[in-house]
Amino acid sequence: MTIAVDRSIAAHAQPLLRELIYTICPVLVASNVALELGWIHDELARVGAKPTYLRSALSDVAWPAHYSHDSDRLLRDGGNSPAIWSKADLRPTVLLGLTQAQPAGKVLVRTDSDIHRVADLKGRRFGLYKSQRNEKIDHRRATGEHGILAALALHGLSAKDVEIVDIEDADAHTESLADTPAGIWAQRRATRQDELMLEARALDAGTIDAIYDYSIGVDIRLTQTGRFRVIEDLDRYPDWTLRIANAPRTLTVSREFAEANRDIVVAWLRAAIRAGRWINAHPEAAADIFYRTTIYADRDAIARALRDFDLVPNLSKQNLAGLRIETDFLRAHGYIANDVDVNEWADSSYLEEALTSLRRG
Numbered sequence: 001m002t003i004a005v006d007r008s009i010a011a012h013a014q015p016l017l018r019e020l021i022y023t024i025c026p027v028l029v030a031s032n033v034a035l036e037l038g039w040i041h042d043e044l045a046r047v048g049a050k051p052t053y054l055r056s057a058l059s060d061v062a063w064p065a066h067y068s069h070d071s072d073r074l075l076r077d078g079g080n081s082p083a084i085w086s087k088a089d090l091r092p093t094v095l096l097g098l099t100q101a102q103p104a105g106k107v108l109v110r111t112d113s114d115i116h117r118v119a120d121l122k123g124r125r126f127g128l129y130k131s132q133r134n135e136k137i138d139h140r141r142a143t144g145e146h147g148i149l150a151a152l153a154l155h156g157l158s159a160k161d162v163e164i165v166d167i168e169d170a171d172a173h174t175e176s177l178a179d180t181p182a183g184i185w186a187q188r189r190a191t192r193q194d195e196l197m198l199e200a201r202a203l204d205a206g207t208i209d210a211i212y213d214y215s216i217g218v219d220i221r222l223t224q225t226g227r228f229r230v231i232e233d234l235d236r237y238p239d240w241t242l243r244i245a246n247a248p249r250t251l252t253v254s255r256e257f258a259e260a261n262r263d264i265v266v267a268w269l270r271a272a273i274r275a276g277r278w279i280n281a282h283p284e285a286a287a288d289i290f291y292r293t294t295i296y297a298d299r300d301a302i303a304r305a306l307r308d309f310d311l312v313p314n315l316s317k318q319n320l321a322g323l324r325i326e327t328d329f330l331r332a333h334g335y336i337a338n339d340v341d342v343n344e345w346a347d348s349s350y351l352e353e354a355l356t357s358l359r360r361g
Contacts, residue, residue, distance in 0.1 A: 020044065020257070020264050021053035023066045024080020024181050024293075028101040028216075028302070029249050030311045031268075032077075032293040034275035034284055035180060043267040051268075057177045067091055068135035075253040075268060079246035081139035081335065082329050088336040092255040093169050095346040096269060098323065099276070102247035103305065104234030105147040105214035108222060110203060111229050116208065118155040118232050126162045127199045127208035139246055142335050143198075146245040147212045151232055162299025163186075167199050182292045191339055200228065214245060216305050217285055217298025240334040241320070244326050248319040262350070269313065269354035276312030283307055315348050 022208060024031045034040045040051055052058050054066055054074070069086035071074060072228075085130045087093050093107040109115045115124065126148055166227055173185045194195045196204060199211040200222055210231075214221060222228040234242045251272065258265050296302050318355035323342045330336045 012149075016125065017045075017048055017050040018261060018264060019050055019052055019073065020075055020261070020268070020270075021052050021054055021059055021061055021073050022075045023078075024076075024295040025066075025249070026181065026296075027078055027186050027249060028290060028294065028309065028311065029077045029099060029225055029251070029273040029304065030313060031251070031280060032181065032277035033289050034271040036182065036293060037275060037278070039271040039274055040268060042285055043271040045263060045269050049261070049264040049267065053178070053180055054182075055175070055177055056179050062171050063291040064135045067139070069252065069254065075251075075257075075265070077251045077272070078249055079143075080248060080323060081142050081246050081249040081327055081330060082137050083250040083252045084156070084330055085137040085322075085336050085342055087252070088327070088331075088338040088340045093249060093252045093264075093345075094255050094258045094350070095252055095271070095315070095323075095342070096258075096265065096316060097251040097349050098246040098248040098319035099309070099311055099313055100243065100250075101305075101311060102243055102245065102249070102308035103214055103216060104242040105151070105212055106205075106219050106230045106243075107151050107210055107212055107232040108200075108203070108219060108228050108230050110206070111227055113209065113258065115230060118151055119157065120231075121210055122157060122161045123240050124162055125165045127167045127202050127211045128164050129199060130166040130168045130244055132168055133171045142333070143214055143246040144212055145333060146329055146356045147214055147234070151212060151234060152244055154234075154237070162193045165202075167202050167208070169198050178241075182187055185293060185295065188295070196225075203228065216296040218299030220298055220301060225260045241322070241325060244322040246326075248322050250323070251313055254357060258342050258347075258350070262353075265350050266354045266357065269351055270358055271318070272313050273354055273358060276310070279306060279311040283330055286311075294333075312353060317345050317349060320346060 065071050067082040092244050128146050129140045175184045179186045203211050219230055283306035284303050289300050290302050291299040319341050327340050
């Protein structure tokens with residue numbers, strides 16, 4: 001006997017996958033590797049969910065949400081300035097984890113300059129990036145300002161001792177839609193290899209006397225031109241707070257989504273923890289992935305940097321203290337209007353559940 005099946009009804013009977021929209025900064029965070037290795041898709045599939053990239057054709061959330069977190073189903077991993085801004089002034093989120101993987105930064109001048117140490121910058125012009133967009137926090141400027149002030153303070157100077165010159169940028173986000181972050185950054189790869197960054201062009205032209213750079217490998221690329229040299233490397237100091245600017249990196253999620261979909265959030269954290277451990281054990285292989293998924297143009301410099309970092313998400317007291325330092329800086333310098341209680345923001349229960357489930361296998 002043949003039984004007729006109404007396939008339209010059968011199709012509707014299949015459970016719909018719950019959707020999490022995600023966005024990841026092009027920096028050293030485990031989520032970038034977990035995504036590329038397929039672990040995020042695998043872990044979410046286990047709980048009946050699927051990830052959708054913020055800047056894909058399937059997402060109904062526009063790119064500014066990467067900074068504002070303007071979505072009730074968004075998870076974000078990356079620099080802390082936008083995450084702090086969103087929590088302070090815009091919408092409720094949950095802080096799930098932190099990682100510290102950012103260099104303290106370097107001060108560079110032209111090779112033909114008579115400036116040989118930071119103290120020589122008194123009365124000189126220090127370039128500082130400035131975005132012309134007003135729909136997002138100027139995270140690049142905030143990071144640069146934090147680094148410049150730290151470098152000056154180490155040598156007994158302050159912002160009053162130098163002339164801060166704004167290096168303005170249209171800050172275009174003109175890339176085509178892509179299924180993953182790697183697809184976005186592939187569109188910038190050719191230009192990032194050949195062009196000087198905006199601040200370096202101003203330095204090369206002589207409109208400023210010094211720049212601060214906190215990227216990975218940029219100082220190597222600049223000095224190899226023969227036109228620039230490093231006069232200060234903040235990473236040579238034991239003071240860990242010098243590395244606090246747009247780091248520690250923050251893994252956050254919309255509070256309403258986290259409370260309604262705890263299993264999905266834990267699944268993402270499982271993938272991120274697995275990836276963090278893998279990165280720590282395989283920095284060379286991880287460097288190949290980060291070269292595709294970050295703004296960093298020097299693959300070997302990425303590999304060297306990874307040896308000094310722990311990419312497993314955590315909520316350590318030190319990282320929370322660093323987040324407090326950054327929050328205070330952003331508020332004191334007008335980047336955010338309201339304060340954030342970082343300890344209240346953090347909810348370790350999601351991370352603890354993910355770690356426990358991984359231990360159980």
